[in-house]
Amino acid sequence: MGQTKVSIDGVVRDEQDAVISVFDRGFLYGDSVFEVMRTYGGSRLCGETDHLERLYESARRVLIKMPVSMDVLRKEIATTIEQAGNDESYVRIVVTRGSGPLTYDLSTATQPSRVIVVTPLAVPDPILYEQGVSVSLVRVNRPTDCGTAVGVKASNYLANLLALHEARSRGAYEAIILGSSGAVLEGASSNVFAAHGGVIRTPPPEAGILVGITRQAVERSANALNVNFVETALFPSDLYSADEVFITSSIREVVPVVRVDGKSIANGHPGPITVRLHAEYRKLAQANAL
Ligand SMILES: Cc1ncc(COP(=O)(O)O)c(C=O)c1O
Structure with a gap:
């Protein structure tokens, strides 16, 4: 049976427990970057390194400091996929600038957050x-x-x-x-x-x-x-x-x-x-x- 699991800053949670602050700038302003990929054969991510490199480059370009190394993120993604246990998974990674006061000033943001959503893949209709x-x-x-x-x-x-x-x-x-x-x-x-x-x-x-x-x-x-x-x-x-x-x-x-x-x-x-x-x-x- 497929299920959704969400890793937030390294902690894997069930869907209903996966929450993030309403003061998060990703929510307030779309102040975040993301990637979407999918598995083939259950756990193998297609083009994972390319996707992660693009994610780190996106973050660099919009001045979001990635909170963890690529190796750490890779392990967190693998753990989340494993815990979800789906036949095939859709994987969405979001890195937001973090929470802060209601100002647009980037320097007021606290620590960036990383969110990994793993959910059963809806295979496109043949x-x-x-x-x-x-x-x-x-x-x-x-x-x-x-x-x-x-x-x-x-x-x-x-x-x-x-x-x-x-x-x-x-x-x-x-x-x-x-x-x-x-x-x-x-x-x-x-x-x-x-x-x-x-x-x-x-x-x-x-x-x-x-x-x-x-x-x-x-x-x-x-x-x-x-x-x-x-x-x-x-x-x-x-x-x-x-x-x-x-x-x-x-x-x-x-x-x-x-x-x-x-x-x-x-x-x-x-x-x-x-x-x-x-x-x-x-x-x-x-x-x-x-
Ligand atoms: C605007 C836009 N262009 C192109 C693509 C295709 O990118 P990729 O092949 O990396 O999934 C996407 C994927 O979401 C997209 O949102």
């Missing part, structure tokens, strides 16, 4: 991969689109949540975020790719995207499969005219996109490059090779 999904383009400005936090995995996802809501209200599965110039950036919680004539194109890190761990694995797989992979600006017309479009994330792996704002991509079915990349990704993830 129909997503068989039939593909639809996406909708939404123009929004996010707190991490410019300034010092660009590309950081910061917890303030309100703009992404609202973009997803808008996309869902149009009947789409995922929102594709357009930046202020109208360029395609990424999904609300995924990276986006378009294939034209056998070449995969995706926006570069400088566009202000979160450089996904899955995106990096897909780039390596594309190279291994001799499929050209190019980082370049993408615009909506590039999606509409693509032979294939797909999105990636750690939980959903590689998901074919068959409609953009109601317009069919090519023949409206998952494309062969997407299917190959997904098979390769899953094979490597299951073999603990990512």
